[in-house]
Amino acid sequence: xxxxxxxxxxxxxxxxxxxxxxxAALVRISPYTFSAIGIAISIGVSVLGAAWGIYITGSSLIGxxxxxxxxxxxxxxxxxxxxAVAIYGVIVAxxxxxxxxxxxxxxxxxxxxxxxxxxxxxxxxxxxxANLVCGLCVGIIGSSCALSDAQNSTLFVKILVIEIFGxxxxxxxxxxxxxxxxxxxxxxxxxxxxxxxxxxxxxxxxRKNLCEDSESFFWDx
Numbered sequence: 001x002x003x004x005x006x007x008x009x010x011x012x013x014x015x016x017x018x019x020x021x022x023x024a025a026l027v028r029i030s031p032y033t034f035s036a037i038g039i040a041i042s043i044g045v046s047v048l049g050a051a052w053g054i055y056i057t058g059s060s061l062i063g064x065x066x067x068x069x070x071x072x073x074x075x076x077x078x079x080x081x082x083x084a085v086a087i088y089g090v091i092v093a094x095x096x097x098x099x100x101x102x103x104x105x106x107x108x109x110x111x112x113x114x115x116x117x118x119x120x121x122x123x124x125x126x127x128x129x130a131n132l133v134c135g136l137c138v139g140i141i142g143s144s145c146a147l148s149d150a151q152n153s154t155l156f157v158k159i160l161v162i163e164i165f166g167x168x169x170x171x172x173x174x175x176x177x178x179x180x181x182x183x184x185x186x187x188x189x190x191x192x193x194x195x196x197x198x199x200x201x202x203x204x205x206x207r208k209n210l211c212e213d214s215e216s217f218f219w220d221x
Contacts, residue, residue: 031117038124045128046089049135053082057142064150078142081167085135092127101186116184123177130173137166
């Protein structure tokens with residue numbers, strides 16, 4: 001641990017970062033901490049947006065269904081759209097979790113490790129807050145759809161089109177978040193690749209030596 005702190009402080013001084021600045025505080029935070037926060041924001045804020053949207057549209061749907069019970073089955077699609085926002089967050093959180101890899105202590109604060117942690121963190125923020133706004137948007141439109149459908153059933157399809165476009169906002173955040181998480185590459189990948197290449201070369205040379213020994217044995221006999 002002391003060695004890790006010394007290496008980190010040496011790199012900070014080499015980058016010209018003041019030890020008492022906010023930049024130094026951010027650099028001292030483990031990239032795994034940033035990754036964990038990003039994953040938590042991705043699922044937590046997405047579920048918050050979905051719950052908020054369901055609360056808005058559900059309360060209006062139940063109230064309007066008292067006067068017009070026929071709207072209950074049709075307007076459940078608004079609740080499904082809000083629930084899809086939480087599913088977006090779950091999917092991205094699982095993808096981000098698979099991006100985590102163990103890194104040797106000596107490479108914990110390498111530029112590549114920090115970039116991977118920041119990429120996962122930024123991806124979680126993008127997806128979480130995009131889904132939060134999407135859930136609110138779908139919830140408000142769904143509430144208006146339920147109230148309008150209770151008064152005039154011909155307005156349901158028209159408002160549903162608007163709701164579909166509102167639900168697409170969360171997909172934009174998911175797409176950008178997945179693209180950003182693709183930049184999360186840890187140093188162990190390169191090391192593992194080198195070890196695999198060395199292992200393959202050793203197998204090839206061992207097989208070549210075995211073939212030469214077999215051939216010499218055959219001619220000697």
